[in-house]
Amino acid sequence: MSWVQFPPPAFFLILILAFASPAILSEVQADATISQEITSTKVNFNASGLNQLSTSGPPSSGSQSGSVSPLGGTVKATFASNPFYYDLTPTNDEWTASMYLSGTGNVWMKVILETDTGIIGEVDSSALTLNGNPSEVVVTGSGFSDALITQDASLTLTYEVRGNSPANVNMRWGEELYPSHLELEADFVRPTEVRVADPGEVFDDDDGDYGRRNIMVSADIETKVDLKAMMSQMILWVKDGDADLEILEPEVEGEEGQYTVNWLIPEIGNGSNISVVVAWLADDGVVRWNSTTWEWVFPVASDDPLLSQGTLMILQFSTAPLLLIVGYWLFKRNRIFCSEDGELKELEYRAFNNLIFSTCCFFIAVLNIMFFIVNHHIRNLGAAESQIILHLGVLALIYGVSGPLWGRIADKTGNRRSLVKMAGIIGVSASLLMAPMGLWAFFGMSIILMAALGVQRLHFALASEWFEEQKGEAIGILYAFGYLVTAVFAVVDGSIYQWLGIWATCITSALLIAAGTISFLRIDTDKTETIQKKVETHTSSLTKFDSKWVKWCLLGAMLVAIPRGAVVLTSPRYIETRGFDIAMTSLFESWAILALIILYVVIGKVCDRHGAERVLLASAIAYGLLWSFFSLGLSPWMSVAIYLIPIVPLLLVSNDSLLSRFTTKEERNRGLGMAGAATYIGQAIGIALIVGLMSWFESSNRSDIEVYHLAYQSNIPLFALAVAVTAWLSIRIGKEHLSNE
Incomplete structure (x- = not known):
């Protein structure tokens, strides 16, 4: 699953599935690595x-x-x-x-x-x-x-x-x-495989979830001598959510050191996943157990699905023309945005289109290539899983931090064109140089490339200056076009890497950065450069601004981003452990991109008309309410429904719009850079927090589901804090606005 959200039609459909479809088991997914540790x-x-x-x-x-x-x-x-x-x-x-x-x-x-x-x-x-x-x-x-x-x-x-x-x-x-x-x-006894021989039957447990009855679990046991009598005393320890079960009196088949032991689990309450450990009673009366924990996820499916596979495939293919329709609507919306009294302002329209094209090129380079392909490539270079996660986190952090640095230089020099040109040269060079590199050299060069791509925040600052009274909608249109092109490019970026290799991917990145840089340089100089006034500014510091509200706005956005990073960005893995059939959501995922494109434009207009501070508060309330319920452990369908409700445009557009409003033109580049840094750093803090919490809860021998629930529930106070701070911010800014009228 991606982190994108989806529109009301899919939301209603998934709610129908949640309440009207009885869940059954389709294919049991196993997760266990046989331990090499010897059991005495x-x-x-x-x-x-x-x-x-x-x-x-x-x-x-x-x-x-x-x-x-x-x-x-x-x-x-x-x-x-x-x-x-x-x-x-x-x-x-x-x-x-x-x-x-x-x-x-x-x-x-x-x-x-x-x-x-x-x-x-x-x-x-x-x-x-x-x-x-x-x-x-x-x-x-x-x-x-x-x-x-x-x-x-x-x-x-x-x-x-x-x-x-x-x-x-x-x-x-x-x-x-x-x-x-x-x-x-x-080491007389060694389990070699444990499996679900019969997934049993599903029943409604009257708690909004489903349970199972009569699950047959089988284990293949290898013994060094004849131990058939001991096999009859084999034990299956079952972890079912908060419940611990001990299953005794198995049926034993086989002989001469090769046995199959079958246990019947009468009933479990958690209908999506269980974990088991095999144990046995040794001849000294002491229970011994194998160190491997076997976990199974039972994907949710419909006994009589509302969407057949054929229908689902047709609807998936129909997403392509829907994407074209939304793209056409977005181009028309952009044309209307650049018009006044029905007359198109041709020069402004051309300049804004150049800015949009440049933004789109950088969007693809960042989201499709850097966060997806480049991060994937280091696995092929021999990186461990922890190093892959580290690389992804470092890329996100560098991208967030580099925005304010580019903005600070732009505010100080007033020369955006030179900075974009410099970043373009660095980006093209880094893209081409890193293709043949080994792991750690590639790791370092990708960081340099991501720092260069952070110059993209200047595009949003420039848009907010051109459209002083419509800065929210201008920012929203840039986001909308960015996600439109990343959705289209996502169809081919994996194939480019798979068929043509990392060289083709790096050349594609270089071409995109070059095209984005050239498009930016085609904009008239008087539209790209900041007019420096003879006033004292705080360009010597990244965090000092003329308006007192800038720091409060950054704090509010960061407080929303921290629990978002902790809960929302880590939820796809949680949903997988709940057993949701990922194939059933492919249609909704494609609709999700369409929703974001439309919502970014709409939210921009809402920020301009009703105040970005209210939209930021709305994002905090939406995340707080929905994801607090999510953390309590809802049914798999309801969890997915909450996961796919669109909220992120409210956070990003309102954050950029607020920083555009409360910064002067001499501070605008730095301010928009800080806006991006607040959300990226906040999410990084949230991810680090959830990793620490989960490690702590795992040490107490809890199940994966229980660990997720406790870690997520620990973030509910952070959601509440975000709501409180953004509510105070909205009220204070609103009162000041009324007093100034």
Whole structure:
């Protein structure tokens, strides 16, 4: 999912789907990486029958008797295991053997443990006095961790009883009261795959979500010896939202070290995802568990979908002519905007079109190429996932910070043309130079390129100067055209990279930057340069402005942007974990771009007529109300409905419009740069905040859904703070405006 929003028709349709469509399971998506960590398990090799070491099923009884003395005689019993199915890795150096002895006299016992390749260890017991009653003799040896036990190898355990005095000895094993055995600790059990064998049936849980019944989970278990009896005591721990379930008494299939264990989960309340851990009861009575957590997402689908796949495809293709219609409307709207009393102001129209074209070229270079293709390319250069996220964050931060820096220089020199030309040369050079570079050189050069592209904020400052009384609509039109061309270019930018490689992408970036620069330079000089007045300005500082409201406006926008970055920008991954079928939203995503294009123009007019401070307040209220409800954990359909409601144009256009109103022409470039920086830096703070919160909540062993909910709910006070500050700002600016009339 992208972060774009979508229009009322799709909103109503998705609400119908939310309330009228019963959800079912379509395709279960699994998420787990098998842990390489060894799970240690204690297993008893029971002495059984005629010289066997048995690991499964009840042993059979046996005995060995004889007389011993200091002069000679030995009572001896030897037991051998079946061959191991796989190589065994010991996890404890010690091993323990026991035997029940009865008789009369004073004796001692030697125990020898060996494999096909030699003796593992041998140990002697202390002196024993037999009094006629069976007693257990336990000895503990060492050396097991050094043993090499390979596939098809066997263990041999030998008991030898000798006399310290004349004695009669009776060895006993395999009886319920006398279970003589060898105890070892190693990686005897290893789950190799856990899967949903049967997703069960869906039911309405009467809480606005859906649940499931009779889910069958199967696990393939590899054991090094025959452990079928242990398999019948396998445990499935299930995390279902806030609930923890323990599923016992599984059905077991298979033999000879390859088992399939099936658990039936009677009912779960959270209808979209669960996580499970496989555990088992070792022979020492201690529960052991595998370190892999298996998670499943159950995508939502309709039992009788309102839109068939064919209908959905037709509507998706119909988006192309809709895009043309909206584009045509936008061009007509721009022509009307540059007219007065029905007469087109030709020179102004041509100049504004050059500015629009230049803005569009920079928009594509930033959004389509830098944030998408370039960030994707560093993965192919060998970047780790954390480095990819770092690169994306650094690009956003540099783009936000560079705007005020370009603006400060423009305010100080009054020469926008030279700055745009300089940025264009840097951008073209960086685009071409970084194509053959390795990871970190490419990383650094992309930062230089993004800093050059930050000059785009001068375009918005220039538009606000040309249309002093309609600055909001002018800014909105620039945004609208920018998103129109990025929507069109999004169709081909991935293909350019996939088919032609990074060189073609970088050349495309260079051509776009060059075209944008040339288009800007075609604007008449008197329209691009700031008229410097003989007044004292605060160009020595980025944050000092003549109007007291500038800092308050920047603060208000940043306070809205912080929880937006924390919750809104991270919500696509949350929606995926809720199991939403991404294919069903492709139609709404395409409509979303159309909504933004229209809304940017409309919001610009609203800012001019009713005050940008009120629009900024409206954005804070909309984000606060809708996304606070979102954080409470709604049904998947309702979550998507909130996610796709358009709000971001209210924030961006009102922020730029306010800074245009409260800055002088000598401060305008810097002011519009600071407007962009406030939103970008605010969102970066929000993302850092949510990462910290989620890491903290994850440390308490909570499910992914619960972590998201708690982290999102922690941002509700920030939404409230944003509403409070923007409300105060709107009231104060409104009162000052009335007092000045």
